[in-house]
Amino acid sequence: TFNLTMTRVKCSKLRGKKPDELQKQLEELRQELNTLRVGKVTGSGGAQKLGKIRNVRKSIARVLIVTHQTTKENLRALYHGKKYKPKDLRKRKTRAIRRLMTPKENSVQLKKLQRRQWAFPQRTFAVKA
């Protein structure tokens, strides 16, 4: 039988679109899903319509993914290099690692130690052949 499921919404196509275009597409898809659900209850359409539901749901997911990804990307670019970033834009790693001292903080030495190291460095000797 002829498969009437809609043309696949592709992420690569979506990424080029503007945010308000994406919003509009999202609205349309959700309306479509709504009508499909009504159709399911009233018993119209048949297998094709019912199969379409899955496609529409996944298309909606794709639009949302692209919207969210582009927003996040833009925000990361906005906050790049700033001292205070929102917490979800900071690196995640693990809780313990985030609380460790930075390498710079670790390398801090007492002045006394610095002077000693400068005055008495580790010497290497060699026996003259």
Add this chain to the structure above:
Amino acid sequence: MGPKKETKEASASAKKKDAPAATTTATASAKKTTKTAGNTTTATKVVTKERKEKVKSTALKAKQRVVRGNQLTRKRKIHTKPTFRRPFTLRLQRQPKYPRRSVPKRNRLDHFAIIKYPLTTESAMKKIEDNNTLVFIVNIRANKPLIKQAVKKMYDVDAEKVNTLIRPDGEKKAYVRLKADHDALDVANRIGII
């Protein structure tokens, strides 16, 4: 002698409050120098420096006192009651240096999510014809005002009232009675229930 000293003081002391003081000292020292015309330059230099320090310190003290408030003669509050209630202090608004979440949470319970689908059972049909109501299966987290809003947004109809119940299978059913100027049958046709 006079003008030379003035310029020296002007160059040395950059503080604003010293400006009037400096000029007075300049004039004072000018008077002094006119008296002792034949005096050595070193003696007059020392005098002006001392005087400058004194003037500066008194001015500074005055400023500090104004800022601190005189602690010796402070006004004391009279308490007429034995209880002491915490006084109202300044409460500043938050000025966060960064938003905690970069993107605000999106509303998961929007009108698409609230109304799942309409019911088309026999009793639901009866409701449409007789009572001018539409029956929907609705998100269980939706309440009556939200359902009213959602119906308005989705189907462009005003609801007179909404009655809800939770079915035994865990879904929420909403009976949405439409206002008298809407016809439930027309709306049902429009939606596709029939």
